[in-house]
Amino acid sequence: QKEVEQDPGPLSVPEGAIVSLNCTYSNSAFQYFMWYRQYSRKGPELLMYTYSSGNKEDGRFTAQVDKSSKYISLFIRDSQPSDSATYLCAMISYNDYKLSFGAGTTVTVRA
Amino acid sequence: EADIYQTPRYLVIGTGKKITLECSQTMGHDKMYWYQQDPGMELHLIHYSYGVNSTEKGDLSSESTVSRIRTEHFPLTLESARPSHTSQYLCASSGQMNTEAFFGQGTRLTVV
Numbered sequence: 001q002k003e004v005e006q007d008p009g010p011l012s013v014p015e016g017a018i019v020s021l022n023c024t025y026s027n028s029a030f031q032y033f034m035w036y037r038q039y040s041r042k043g044p045e046l047l048m049y050t051y052s053s054g055n056k057e058d059g060r061f062t063a064q065v066d067k068s069s070k071y072i073s074l075f076i077r078d079s080q081p082s083d084s085a086t087y088l089c090a091m092i093s094y095n096d097y098k099l100s101f102g103a104g105t106t107v108t109v110r111a
Numbered sequence: 112e113a114d115i116y117q118t119p120r121y122l123v124i125g126t127g128k129k130i131t132l133e134c135s136q137t138m139g140h141d142k143m144y145w146y147q148q149d150p151g152m153e154l155h156l157i158h159y160s161y162g163v164n165s166t167e168k169g170d171l172s173s174e175s176t177v178s179r180i181r182t183e184h185f186p187l188t189l190e191s192a193r194p195s196h197t198s199q200y201l202c203a204s205s206g207q208m209n210t211e212a213f214f215g216q217g218t219r220l221t222v223v
Contacts, residue, residue, distance in 0.1 A: 032210070032211075034211055034212065036214075040150075041150070041199075041219075042216070042217070043201050043214040043215055043216045043217045044154075044201070044203075044214045045214070046211050046212070046213060046214075049210070049211035088154070090212070092205065092212070096167075097142050097159070097161045097205075098156065098159060098169075099142075099144050099156070099159070099203065099205060099212050100156070100170075101146075101153065101154045101156075102153075103153040104153055104154075
């Protein structure tokens, strides 16, 4: 079983909709959580980073972490066609420093 | 903007050649990572380092090797390239307090 499982998608939503992306994890040593956006043939770009349970907002993006349930989410409000990309969740373990990724969810926002 | 650089961006090379992919960061990050990613597929961790003179194998078995002689530099070497090594290789780094990780633009390797 993988340490990080991400909802596979793909997701297709109309412009203006809320996009909801989810990951679960099994390793309690994961302490730091990130969301990346990756466009085709490019390196992943960091969107959000958090280390505590709760919500963190940045513009149209909200990252949510629930450590008790080992569950993280990313919400994109008022989605735009430019948000069309693959979104990856990532986590760093505090004991071996490994940076582990989910498999990614491809999102298409239709104009 | 993250200061992590990979060279070359694109490389086409013949089977059996030795190649080194370069990764450098100017952020003073202690942790560095190499990932392999085929088009449309997930990232696979192949090597990582948590400081100078430390290297660890990742989750995906790889015929490549790495070294970490200087904090800012984490090169990846393939002693004898094969067509099965054709892929995109991505380097990342993360700071001392396990802060967020930043990626380079990647090296797209084709072995013919």
